Amino acid sequence: MHPTLLLLHGFPLDHTLWASNIPALSAMAEVIAPDLRGFGQYRATDEVTTMEAYASDLFRILDERGVQRVIPCGLSMGGYIAMAMAEQQPARVAGLILCNTRSIADTAEAREGRRTTAHDARTKGMAVLARAMAPKLLGASTRRTRPDRLPRIEAMIARQRPEATAAASLGMAERPDRTHILRHFEKPALVITGDEDELMPLTTSVSMAHALPQGRLVVIEQAGHLSNTERPEVFNATVTDFLGKNFSQPG
Numbered sequence: 001m002h003p004t005l006l007l008l009h010g011f012p013l014d015h016t017l018w019a020s021n022i023p024a025l026s027a028m029a030e031v032i033a034p035d036l037r038g039f040g041q042y043r044a045t046d047e048v049t050t051m052e053a054y055a056s057d058l059f060r061i062l063d064e065r066g067v068q069r070v071i072p073c074g075l076s077m078g079g080y081i082a083m084a085m086a087e088q089q090p091a092r093v094a095g096l097i098l099c100n101t102r103s104i105a106d107t108a109e110a111r112e113g114r115r116t117t118a119h120d121a122r123t124k125g126m127a128v129l130a131r132a133m134a135p136k137l138l139g140a141s142t143r144r145t146r147p148d149r150l151p152r153i154e155a156m157i158a159r160q161r162p163e164a165t166a167a168a169s170l171g172m173a174e175r176p177d178r179t180h181i182l183r184h185f186e187k188p189a190l191v192i193t194g195d196e197d198e199l200m201p202l203t204t205s206v207s208m209a210h211a212l213p214q215g216r217l218v219v220i221e222q223a224g225h226l227s228n229t230e231r232p233e234v235f236n237a238t239v240t241d242f243l244g245k246n247f248s249q250p251g
């Protein structure tokens with residue numbers, strides 16, 4: 001029996017973030033890559049969508065599919081949600097893969113920035129936000145050597161809904177520090193980041209890997225914030241190795 005891998009995209013993106021990972025990872029796992037509430041094809045939105053609300057949505061989706069236990073693999077906001085899942089229903093979380101993310105809460109300044117992003121999404125529109133955000137999500141090497149990635153990410157952001165973007169931004173501002181959840185997570189755990197991630201300092205990934213009793217850290221070279229799509233071959237090999245070592249069952 002393959003384990004079930006739940007791929008959770010970042011902000012403000014959709015499940016197509018995982019397009020270059022799903023085929024390779026499907027060899028090792030049952031892969032579920034949903035759109036999070038308000039993004040992609042998931043049309044419901046509210047004023048503020050907390051990480052807890054996304055986690056509840058995901059458990060409901062798993063219930064509907066009859067899936068009991070999963071390994072959430074979340075990138076950035078997806079990582080915040082993966083940690084909320086581990087807090088909400090720990091018995092259903094068999095392992096954790098936390099990519100380009102952090103377990104600590106926002107500073108007051110970061111929260112203020114979230115309110116500005118929410119306001120900008122609603123008033124300036126997604127095309128403006130996409131132009132400003134997309135270059136920051138990619139590492140310098142990707143921007144230089146894989147120029148096709150930038151228009152793809154910019155288009156992915158531009159097609160998201162402003163209300164969903166605002167709701168997610170305000171929801172991220174409310175998230176608590178979940179480092180204690182990691183400290184008590186006694187199951188296999190992998191922390192992945194990129195050495196050119198301009199949004200998450202390497203120290204946040206190091207701290208998470210230390211907090212996790214079975215935490216292992218992999219830093220992907222020449223990758224920025226979207227390590228899964230910037231260096232898909234390395235990302236896929238890293239996750240495949242983790243699944244093979246911790247979740248493969250004979251027969």
Ligand code: MLT
Nearest residue numbers: 010011075076077078199
């Ligand atoms: C993301 O990629 O999901 C965002 O960078 C998360 C955040 O803004 O904290």
